[in-house]
Amino acid sequence: MKSVATIVFFVFVSLAARAEDKRAAVLVRQLGDRSFKVREEASRQLQCMGSAAYAALQAGANYPDAEVRERCRQLLPAIFEKEMKARLEDFLNDPDPANDHGLPGWKRYRTLIGSSAADRELFGRMIRADVRLMDSVENRPAELGAEHLAGRCSLIQMQLQSRDLAIRDSVQFSDVAQLLFLGSHADMKLTPVPTQFINSLTYQPQLRQGLKSGDHVAAAKTLLLAWFEHNASDAGTCNAAANMLIQTGMKELLAPILRAACNPKLMQYARAQAIVAIGRAGSKDQIAPLETLLTDNTQVARFNWNNIRGQTRICDIALATAIHLSGQKPGDFGFEAVKNNPGFIHSYHYLGFENDETRAAAQKKWEKSIIRSRASDELIRSGPSCILHAWSSTPGISLLGQFHRHTIGGVEHALNPTSRTHFFRA
Numbered sequence: 001m002k003s004v005a006t007i008v009f010f011v012f013v014s015l016a017a018r019a020e021d022k023r024a025a026v027l028v029r030q031l032g033d034r035s036f037k038v039r040e041e042a043s044r045q046l047q048c049m050g051s052a053a054y055a056a057l058q059a060g061a062n063y064p065d066a067e068v069r070e071r072c073r074q075l076l077p078a079i080f081e082k083e084m085k086a087r088l089e090d091f092l093n094d095p096d097p098a099n100d101h102g103l104p105g106w107k108r109y110r111t112l113i114g115s116s117a118a119d120r121e122l123f124g125r126m127i128r129a130d131v132r133l134m135d136s137v138e139n140r141p142a143e144l145g146a147e148h149l150a151g152r153c154s155l156i157q158m159q160l161q162s163r164d165l166a167i168r169d170s171v172q173f174s175d176v177a178q179l180l181f182l183g184s185h186a187d188m189k190l191t192p193v194p195t196q197f198i199n200s201l202t203y204q205p206q207l208r209q210g211l212k213s214g215d216h217v218a219a220a221k222t223l224l225l226a227w228f229e230h231n232a233s234d235a236g237t238c239n240a241a242a243n244m245l246i247q248t249g250m251k252e253l254l255a256p257i258l259r260a261a262c263n264p265k266l267m268q269y270a271r272a273q274a275i276v277a278i279g280r281a282g283s284k285d286q287i288a289p290l291e292t293l294l295t296d297n298t299q300v301a302r303f304n305w306n307n308i309r310g311q312t313r314i315c316d317i318a319l320a321t322a323i324h325l326s327g328q329k330p331g332d333f334g335f336e337a338v339k340n341n342p343g344f345i346h347s348y349h350y351l352g353f354e355n356d357e358t359r360a361a362a363q364k365k366w367e368k369s370i371i372r373s374r375a376s377d378e379l380i381r382s383g384p385s386c387i388l389h390a391w392s393s394t395p396g397i398s399l400l401g402q403f404h405r406h407t408i409g410g411v412e413h414a415l416n417p418t419s420r421t422h423f424f425r426a
Contacts, residue, residue, distance in 0.1 A: 024049055024056035028072065032065040039071070046075055054083040077132065084131040092124055103127060104138040109181065113222055118215040125174035126181065133182065141187040146194075149182055153194040160204070173210045176201050177223055184226040195231060199240040211248060221252055228256050232263070235270035242270075242277035249281050258289050261318075264298070272300045272317050272348040279321035280346060287325050287370075293318035294363060301349045305337045312352030316359065319366060320351040328369065334362040 027049075030042035046053045057079055060072035084103070091101040097115030100106040106123060113119050127134060133152050137145035156179070159171050183190060183198050190198075201207060202224065210220040224244070231237035238260045245253040260266055261274040275293070278286050296314040303310055320330040320338065324345050331339025337350035344350040353359040 020049065020052045021055065024053040025059075027053070028056045028060040028063070028068060031060065031071040032063070032068040039067070043071055043075060047078065050079060050082045054079050080132065080135075084127065084135075088124060088127050088131075092120065104131070104135040105181070108138065108185075112181075112226060113219045119219060122174060122177060122216050122219055125172070126178040129172075129175055129178050134178070137182040137185055137188065141185055145182070145185065145188055146190055149179070149188070150191065150194040153179065153197045156201075157197055171204075171206060173206045173214075173216065173220070176204065176207045177210075177216070177219065180223040180227045184223070184230040186230075188230070195234060196236055198227065199234075199236050202240045202244055208248070211250065221250065224250075225252060225256065228253070232256065232260060233265060235267040238266060238270040239273055242273045245277045245281045251281070254278065254282055254286065258286065262289070262292065264296070268298050268300045268314065271298075271314060272312075275314075275317045275321050276346055276348050279324050282321075282325055284325055287322045290318045290322045290325075291370075294322075294366075301352070303337070303349050303352055305350055306340070308336060308354055310352045310354040312349060313359075315363075316353060317348045317351045319362060320345060323366060326370070333365055334358045 027042045057072045087101045136148040228241045298314040301312045323330045338344045
């Protein structure tokens with residue numbers, strides 16, 4: 001009996017839904033009636049139907065009659081809000097993440113962020129923040145998306161600049177997350193103004209706090225990376241990423257910032273700042289990628305320090321940073337400004353040379369230094385191979401002990417793993 005009653009119930013609901021659809025379709029046609037009173041009454045009834053009239057109004061927006069099209073388009077925004085609210089409730093109550101319930105952006109969001117309870121909760125807040133914006137970007141990015149997103153950026157900016165603390169505090173992490181998510185849409189091409197504003201949001205406490213604690217740390221990092229990757233050719237975005245790396249130490253940013261540093265199409269000052277950020281937050285793992293820039297002679301700046309005039313190039317900044325990450329002192333390689341002011345290692349303007357001779361000498365010294373360093377690492381990994389007499393560069397001196405022995409590039413090396421004493425001969 002129970003199953004029969006259930007079947008009867010669903011049949012009744014289905015028939016009722018069909019009846020509502022037919023009624024809405026009739027009312028939409030009446031929007032083009034010759035009588036003004038009939039048209040007004042049809043508009044009123046469609047508005048009262050709410051989300052039940054949504055499908056009919058969507059179809060009516062492309063109706064042949066101009067009056068019908070215009071009235072449907074006037075009614076749709078309010079009806080759309082009601083429809084999306086109903087869909088969101090169904091979505092949040094449905095444990096199956098595969099069902100998007102027609103909510104704009106869920107499929108892309110689920111692929112990018114995930115579908116955990118916390119992820120779904122954040123998505124729901126983004127929908128509530130501005131569902132019409134979500135619909136514009138996800139379903140009509142080229143036609144409406146960029147314009148609507150720029151408008152949303154202007155609104156958030158006015159809130160953040162308000163003298164009223166309550167209005168400023170009304171901007172939530174979900175608002176920032178929504179802009180990062182929509183701004184990184186593959187078909188989204190933003191103008192410089194909204195791009196600059198979204199970059200400025202990376203300095204706001206709403207995002208910084210979201211990266212540190214709470215239920216959405218992973219989502220915040222993913223959204224931030226998606227935004228930086230989508231706008232990798234923008235100098236302002238690169239600078240924002242470099243600043244974020246320096247201030248938060250977010251290691252996930254190292255890879256995209258390295259790519260930015262190696263991008264010859266990017267503005268040179270942005271590339272320089274990216275290299276400096278790697279020097280502040282990176283490790284020895286970034287030395288090899290930086291070495292690919294040692295032949296890049298792109299000029300970044302000129303400097304005048306302590307009566308020394310010189311030029312700073314991308315290769316110079318990369319070299320100073322590589323030396324710094326290796327644990328050595330750039331001042332010992334000819335970077336005079338850094339020698340007297342170690343803090344200058346974080347200011348790319350002073351990471352240059354007076355002339356090409358000092359530049360070439362520094363690179364040659366680095367080549368010798370890195371060869372010895374990598375040889376030592378290889379010897380450590382190879383393990384002790386024998387007990388031998390090791391040599392120094394001075395003839396006749398012989399030291400006896402247990403050494404790791406290895407030949408690298410035609411050069412014979414020996415290293416004592418305990419004292420780290422290193423000898424080599426060609």
